[in-house]
Amino acid sequence: GESVGLHLPTLSVQEGDNSIINCAYSNSASDYFIWYKQESGKGPQFIIDIRSNMDKRQGQRVTVLLNKTVKHLSLQIAATQPGDSAVYFCADLPLGRRALTFGSGTRLQVQP
């Protein structure tokens, strides 16, 4: 991911709407990608992952899309709930490395 921000972009959605959170990564050698959710004062919580040989993966209420051509990752959350309010980070794992590189994060605010 590209960790460049000194501020977090915020996505505000209404409860029940779908949310789409985007992420750009910089390392074309990355072959594994993860989305994490981080609530205030807590560590990152795994949401969903995807390998570079796939372009879409679905979980429960979440879908991750990978576009390797433009090095873009997105997280779609269906029927967003207040409990989804948190900061979301994408992370990628470059080939040959074991440490994740985190993107700058997006704050999701769900309005009731």
Add this chain to the structure above:
Amino acid sequence: GAVVSQHPSRVICKSGTSVKIECRSLDFQATTMFWYRQFPKQSLMLMATSNEGSKATYEQGVEKDKFLINHASLTLSTLTVTSAHPEDSSFYICSASGTGGDSPLHFGNGTRLTVT
């Protein structure tokens, strides 16, 4: 699921003192542990990677003599912030990777360090 436990969750110390943070894998053997630092409203930045029984590998710009890492067993890694200063105040988070290779990394709940 895999659980990583961090202790303490919060610590306040005086400038010049040292603080030790523990990271434990509770239900799996962590061959590799990672230490990250997160400043407010910023992302997680990798500080160092430690493999059980060997020296840690530090990222560029991270002082190894200031941030001492010990990974003496497959379930425990410690980070000691030596001679802490107010600028070391941050959220420190560990993660652990098991013997399954590139399985999703599991994170602890972080330690909020405040240096006064």
